[in-house]
Amino acid sequence: MVTTRQVRLAQRPTGLPDADTWSVTTDELPAPGDGWFVVAVDHISLDPAMRGWLDDVPSYLPPVQLGAVMRAQGTGTVTDSRHPDFPVGAAVTGTFGVTEYALSDGTGVRRIDTDVAGAATWLGALGMTGLTAYHGLYEVGALSAGDTVVISAAAGAVGSVAGQIARAAGATVIGIAGGPEKCAWLRELGFDHAIDYKNENVLRRLRELAPGGIDIYFDNVGGEILDAALANLRRGARVVLCGAIASYNDQAPPPGPRRYMSLLVNRARMQGFLVFDYPEKDAAALEALAGLAADGRLIARETVVDGAVDDFGPTLLRLFRGENTGKLVLRIA
């Protein structure tokens, strides 16, 4: 038996989550039965998609139920095991939830090598985040050398990896981010151009920087930036819908993309995807990402917040304030 603190969904938020959204409970975890093991969680991933899981709306994953432990990816170490593939001491990653300890039968759990990369990187560039960027660009965006690729939320977890993948593939990459510091970081990462949407006119800057038009727009934000990209498509462009963080906390659906008829004039497409859609290609993608990281062509950066599971709620809000650069991770003391 192990005692564990866990963050549960207490109340569905309207707009931004707040203190009333969450409750922290202390539970006893039973000893693992045959084929089960216990993980001491050390890092918890914070993702924009979490906001959607809080609404009682059918979506690609079922909503988190009231009273249930909040769903989250994490990393940790096996502390007790009756599972042959996950012995005590193994470092692992999986959907353990916002908890100190989790019981698992291994479903969706992978072992990781923390000598190759730190745990936070296994949640980021070498985990779901990296796969999202990779599959979005290749499977949906049909990325190829010579493309002009524009990425929004480019200093975020997925965006920063996507830009580097596109650059390594021989594309010209324009990142859009908020503030001069994030833009400077994008240039350090090798982005050809960075647009500061807080201080520049995105529509006009895109026209200047991509006079021939955009081949791939990798959209993490929706809203006005999506419209600015639609207004600058090249013929045959692909708009990859990865997210729309600009509106995740809105109480009414946001306005749609007014420039969508640009898809017709430019014979372009706008397509959504989820990282889970290409399981047969995950292994090759992770290998490619690890190769880029080893070559120094993929720099993984995480914003690591030290704390306890209790800090999950406030830390999540940092995402929606745009306070993270790269992957946002909560490290459990």
Next chain:
Amino acid sequence: MVTTRQVRLAQRPTGLPDADTWSVTTDELPAPGDGWFVVAVDHISLDPAMRGWLDDVPSYLPPVQLGAVMRAQGTGTVTDSRHPDFPVGAAVTGTFGVTEYALSDGTGVRRIDTDVAGAATWLGALGMTGLTAYHGLYEVGALSAGDTVVISAAAGAVGSVAGQIARAAGATVIGIAGGPEKCAWLRELGFDHAIDYKNENVLRRLRELAPGGIDIYFDNVGGEILDAALANLRRGARVVLCGAIASYNDQAPPPGPRRYMSLLVNRARMQGFLVFDYPEKDAAALEALAGLAADGRLIARETVVDGAVDDFGPTLLRLFRGENTGKLVLRIA
């Protein structure tokens, strides 16, 4: 020399075109030089896309210039020729403009057999209209048997052909049209279901008629009907953007599709196309369309207005009032 009356663009319209938009001029057409011929136009096609050509906005085709003869597809008979492929007496179709007589060097002109189908049909189901429906469904929509296909403006020129093509391919077809008469006609054509958007709630009816979701939505209208379709997509759906007649005369860009994030949740795509994009597939498509017509599986219907070129302006407005069933054609006396 031949005397011809022609409709020219006198003034760019704001909103719906009106009498001030057009001027009718009488000109002398010079005798054809070597490689040229003269066509006496007998039918003129009226198309929603014409509205876009009147705005001074870069698009897939250059805007019609002020003072120029209005661009239009038509059919006619060669009356004078110094071109070996188009002898006097040949029936032809091409972009002759809104004119009684046109001079042509054969660019974009095809000969037609008016024993196989009437001239109006060569502008409709067996012409650009048919090709638009065919390429949209197959090249963009990836139509296959078993699909649930929803078509807006289904009693219009492109929509009525698209529904019959989809039906012949083994799809379940739901047409959306305005009024009980048009809906009754869709059922006559073999559509599985028809929704009268003037008298029914499209969102709710789509949910009832396509409980498993929509595989292909062939969009000719945009606006609220596009949103209703987006709200009912099946995973992997294709939204084929063919037009947006609902907003062609709006002075401000219309609101975008608010439900566009359904593309993400459903891993669906929305893609625009133009009929000109697949020239290498036109011959096979026209052959398939002619085959369906010969089998009785493609019923071509035209709304033919008898008049003179002077009637072009008022006749065009019928399209935007939804007064046509099938292809709208002006027959020149």
